[in-house]
Amino acid sequence: MADDMAPAPLTRTSVVKTSNGPVRGYVEGVLQVFKGLRYGAPPTGEHRFKPPQPPAPWTETAEATSYGAPAIQSGMAPGERGSSAGDPPAPDEPGSSEDCLFINVWTPGLDQAKRPVMVWLHGGGFANGSGGAAMYDGGALARKGDVVTVTVNHRLNVFGYLHLGDAFGPDYAQSGIAGMLDIVQVLEWVRDNIETFGGDPSNVTIFGESGGGWKVSLLLAMPGAKGLFHKAIIQSGPGLRGATKADAAKIAQSYLDVLGVKDAAGVAALDTETLSRASVKVGDRMRGFTPVVDGAALPRDPFVPDAPAISADVPVLIGTNKDESTLFMIGDPKFGELTEEDLAKRSKAAAGDKAQALVAELRMVHPDYSPTYLTxxxxxxxxxxxxxxxxxxxxxxxxxxxxxxxxxxxxxxxSRGRLKCPHALEIPLVFDNVEKARNFVGRGDEPQTVADQMSSAWLAFAHTGDPNAEGLPAWAPYDTTTRATMLFNVESRVENDLNAGVRKVLQG
Known part of the structure; x- marks a missing residue:
């Protein structure tokens, strides 16, 4: 019986020569899949906290049939991996490691078709997550849209964004943005190799959700990424600013004080778990270590005071979910039972002097919302x-x-509808992975109806830079006259100047 239950052996792809060495994946229906492709040397030892390096080239064929290790998660030891409704790990994902510079590729063919390439940057802020989450499986998009999909692991939290330049000198000048430099190296790998995987290096779309959207925002302002991508999608993660060097230097000094070390050698000598556990004793667990405007790799804030000139020619698709914050609030014991007093207090914390006017406008937009949902x-x-x-x-x-x-x-x-339209809900819809996310999107036909529309729009944008797709109403670019917004639902529609009163309060 045990032999009868054993999985069928994988059908292997042909060997593909990459700039680092030969690799071989496996066949999954009409797709060829490569998981755990190494794009960088292990960022450990002397390479810890420094820009990524190319991997040592290899000559023996590397097997690319399982996910590579995700990055160390915030405050956790090697091997540990958290989970959330929006980011459950795939069943075959290994434990976390500092040695985490891996990508995954799904392609309809190892040919010269030059398909659009879609590179996904995972959520989890800059603290957690991986490209191996179950809902990020790129197979459905690749099949439906004849594209090559790529998902990415890169350094996170203290390992990717600890600004040691002020404390330890020029060798560590880019330590506060090392995790973003990992992503730039991924895009360089795509430029150099994706044509061999059936993709078009001159038609690359970067897309990401939450922290992944912030990463997309940052790449739009990074000179090293210019020309490596051609379209950008920011899902529920607008990144207007990076961290200042001054603030990052203070956090780094506090961290070194917690560790009790004074020089680079002292930090290098510490084990991974010690470095990770100490990081959550400094500042906010999710926001304590974020990319730094270092003046070189990231010379300016991404979208303050204006949009970066270096990416003016890159079309952008950007948006949100109606009830983002319910995903973060649902763990609150008072969720569903907040009072008007709670609403006033929490609104003041979020909106300051604009709180009262903002709540009044939102009551008109959502007349059926309780104090919990208005919050x-x-x-x-x-x-x-x-x-x-x-x-x-x-x-x-x-x-x-x-x-x-x-x-x-x-x-x-x-959850009996309590989440409404929360943060991360669009991910399985965009990826056309409804069946992999029934615990999040529910049963019935509606999730697939919405997924058909969203995935088609994303694929159209990847192909042409225009998200208009069959089955959707006409969707015009955004401008400050009409402010067209596509509202995705079972029956999608376009509304001009959506929630105008709310916008005017916030911008007033």
Whole structure:
């Protein structure tokens, strides 16, 4: 019986020669899949906290049939991996490691078809996550849209964004943005190798959600990434700013004080778990270590005071979900039972002097929302929604490549509908991975109906830079006159100047 239950042996692909060495993946239906492709040397030992290096070249064929290790997660030991509804690990994903510079590729063919390439940057802030989450499986997009999909692991938290330049000198000048430099190295790998995997290095779309959207925002302002991608999608993660060197230097010094070390050799001598556990004793667990505006790799804030000139020619698709903050609030014991007093207090914390006017506008937009959901609406509007509108406005002001704006409004029935339309809900819809995410999107036909529309729009954008797709109403680029926004639902529609009163309060 045990032999009967054993998985069928994998059918292997032909050997593919890459710039680092030969690799071989496996066949999955009509696709050829390569998991755990190494794109960088292990960022350990003397390479810890420094820009990524190419891997040592190899001559024996490397087997690319299983995911590579994800990065060390914030505050966790090697091997440990957290999980959330929006980011559950795939069943075959290994434990975390500092040796984490791996990518995964799904392609319809190892030929010269020059398909559009879609490179996914995972969420989890800059603290957690991996490209091996179950909902990030790139197979459905590759099959449906005849594209090559790529998912990425890169350094996170203290290992990717500890700014040691002030403390330890020029050898560590880019330690505060090392994790983003990992992604640049991925895009260089794509430039040098993706044609062999059936992709077009001159038609690359980067897309990401939450922290992944912030990473996309940063890449739009990084000179080292210029020309390595040609379209950008920012999902529920507008990144207007990076961390300042001054603030990052203070955090780094506090961290060194916690460790009790004074020089680079002292840090290099410490084990991975010690470095990780100490990091959460300094600042905010999710935001304590984030990319630094170092003046070189990242010379300016991504979208303050305006959109970066170096990516003016890159079309952008950007948007949010209607009720982003419910995913973060649902663990609150008072979720669903907040009072008007709670609403007033939490709105003041989010919106300051604008809180009362903002709540009044949101009551008109959502007349059926309780204080709990109005609180979520305030936090959603002041955070991801306003930031996304700001990026779209500043992109449109350049008068070069277009920006398209969307909002997902469909509500998931899971958890008795309590989440409404939360953060991360669009991920399995965009990836057309409804069956891999039924615990998040629920049963029935509605999730697939929305997924058909969203995945088609994303694929159209990857092919042409325009998300208009069959089955959707006409969708115009965003400008400050019409402010067109696509509202994705079972029946999608376009609305001009969505939630205008809310916007005017926040921008007033």
């Amino acid at each position: 979520s609406a305030v936090q959603t509007a002041t955070g991801m929604w306003l930031g996304s509108i700001t990026i779209a406005e500043r992109k449109a002001a350049q008068g070069a490549a277009p920006a398209y704006v969307y909002m997902l409004t469909w509500e998931t029935p899971v």
